[in-house]
Amino acid sequence: MTQTTDTKSTTAREAEFVRLLNNNKARVMRLCKAYTTSREDREDLFQEIAVQLWKALPTYRGEAQISTWLYRIALNVALRFSYDTKRRKPVSERISWIEETTPHPHDDATRERIEQLQRCIAALPEVDRSVMVLYLEECSYKEISEITGLTETNVGVKISRIKDKLLGCMRKDDGGAA
Amino acid sequence: MQNSDALGGKEIQDLQQLWQESAKNESINIKEQTMIKSMNPQLSNFEVEFGTGKKRTVLAYGLLTCIWAFDLIQDIRQNEGIYEIIFHAVALLFGASMLFFHFWVHRNTSHYDESSMQSYVEMNLWRTEQQLRLEHRVFPIAMAILFAFLTLDITADFSLWHTFLFGMMMTIIFIGIYAYRKGRVGDLLKPLRDKLQSALQQLNEH
Numbered sequence: 001m002t003q004t005t006d007t008k009s010t011t012a013r014e015a016e017f018v019r020l021l022n023n024n025k026a027r028v029m030r031l032c033k034a035y036t037t038s039r040e041d042r043e044d045l046f047q048e049i050a051v052q053l054w055k056a057l058p059t060y061r062g063e064a065q066i067s068t069w070l071y072r073i074a075l076n077v078a079l080r081f082s083y084d085t086k087r088r089k090p091v092s093e094r095i096s097w098i099e100e101t102t103p104h105p106h107d108d109a110t111r112e113r114i115e116q117l118q119r120c121i122a123a124l125p126e127v128d129r130s131v132m133v134l135y136l137e138e139c140s141y142k143e144i145s146e147i148t149g150l151t152e153t154n155v156g157v158k159i160s161r162i163k164d165k166l167l168g169c170m171r172k173d174d175g176g177a178a
Numbered sequence: 179m180q181n182s183d184a185l186g187g188k189e190i191q192d193l194q195q196l197w198q199e200s201a202k203n204e205s206i207n208i209k210e211q212t213m214i215k216s217m218n219p220q221l222s223n224f225e226v227e228f229g230t231g232k233k234r235t236v237l238a239y240g241l242l243t244c245i246w247a248f249d250l251i252q253d254i255r256q257n258e259g260i261y262e263i264i265f266h267a268v269a270l271l272f273g274a275s276m277l278f279f280h281f282w283v284h285r286n287t288s289h290y291d292e293s294s295m296q297s298y299v300e301m302n303l304w305r306t307e308q309q310l311r312l313e314h315r316v317f318p319i320a321m322a323i324l325f326a327f328l329t330l331d332i333t334a335d336f337s338l339w340h341t342f343l344f345g346m347m348m349t350i351i352f353i354g355i356y357a358y359r360k361g362r363v364g365d366l367l368k369p370l371r372d373k374l375q376s377a378l379q380q381l382n383e384h
Contacts, residue, residue, distance in 0.1 A: 029201040114200045117193060136197040167189055 017057060020066070021050055027067075027137060028074055034121050034133045035078040049077045064146060071139070072147045075130050082126065120169035128162045135159050230309035231283030239280055243273035265327040272320045276312075283308055318356035325349040 021028075028049055029042075036042040056073055064072075121129055121136075127148075134144045141159070145152045250266040252258070283305055325348040 026201045030197065033200060110196070110199070113196055117196055118200065136194050138194060138198075163190055166193070170189070170193070 017054060020070075021053065024067070024070055027070070030137070031071075031074050031078055031133055033118055034129060035082045037122070041081075045078060045081045048081060049074045052077050065143070067139075068143050068146050071134060071137070071143075075134075075147060079126060079130070116170060120166055123169065124162065124165070128158065128165075131155060131158050132162050132166060135162075230305045230312070231280055231286070233284065236277065236280045236284055239273055239277040243270065243277050246270040246273050261327055261330040264330075265324065268320075268324055268327055272324065279308070279312070315356065318352045322349050322352035322356060325352060 025046075028046060032042045032045045032049070036045055052073055053070065056069075121132060124132060130148055131144060131150070134147060139147070141152050141155045144150070144155045144159075148155070150158070246266055246269040250263065250270050253263045253266050286301070286304075329346050329349060
């Protein structure tokens with residue numbers, strides 16, 4: 001009886017992890033896009049983030065919101081990945097458990113705008129990029145502060161400055177395109 | 179200035195919306211079972227460490243059984259003597275038992291619930307237990323029996339020296355190995371069981 005309960009419990013935990021990953025895969029994917037340039041790297045990074053989330057699961061005590069906890073881990077992995085990619089270090093576990101991705105069905109104009117936004121974000125310095133990604137993810141200043149370790153005031157100042165930079169970049173690209 | 183701010187706010191909202199859409203409908207299909215296995219390299223390597231119930235082991239024992247069956251038939255047809263016939267009969271019995279055992283394990287392991295890590299771990303643990311039981315209990319005693327008959331066969335054909343130097347010594351050695359190892363299956367399994375239990379506990383704790 002106890003063993004049956006244990007089996008059910010373990011299966012439930014696994015299902016919980018898979019559910020967490022599935023519920024947040026769009027968020028994680030957007031973050032991956034901000035730190036990688038190729039699809040292969042993006043999938044590697046996604047996989048690495050998932051592995052780290054799995055390893056970190058036992059340490060999650062529910063003190064922070066699950067999204068804050070997830071972003072904190074994902075961002076750390078992304079920053080390390082970005083650093084490692086420059087030195088071409090292989091990802092720890094290259095086991096393919098991600099199936100083929102399908103291209104997004106946006107029209108040409110939207111796709112171009114998305115690519116333009118991604119280019120502008122990629123051009124930001126790494127800390128600014130982290131803050132901006134979280135801001136675009138609609139995280140509050142408090143959450144961004146908890147994730148990045150910056151003070152809330154600092155986050156506010158940074159966001160205001162990065163917003164201008166980002167909008168400037170988008171307008172410049174628009175002007176260039178026109 | 180206020181107009182400019184309002185314009186900037188609207189633009190930022192558009193960018194936020196655009197950002198949210200950037201991964202919309204982009205499907206990433208996660209192969210859950212492979213993912214769960216790959217999360218713990220210890221578990222994914224676990225499978226390849228033991229040959230119990232593997233197709234290649236089944237094939238190897240299948241081949242050995244055929245060879246021993248052929249030898250036995252030849253012994254009977256050419257009337258090679260009772261000890262040689264018994265020796266090959268025991269070898270054939272051993273080969274056939276191994277073939278049956280590995281085939282049975284192979285069938286069992288290929289039917290476990292692959293979506294559950296608990297089931298995956300338990301099945302591998304069970305398989306390892308069978309492997310150790312085989313190596314430490316069945317194999318030494320089977321070899322001792324085989325060499326006992328080989329000793330009798332050599333005595334019939336060769337000198338008494340051969341009997342002492344080879345046949346009897348080997349029989350005694352395997353009986354010794356059996357006696358030494360028969361209680362070690364549990365000891366060998368314990369650290370393995372602990373390791374896997376801690377992996378499962380890690381899952382349970384969350």
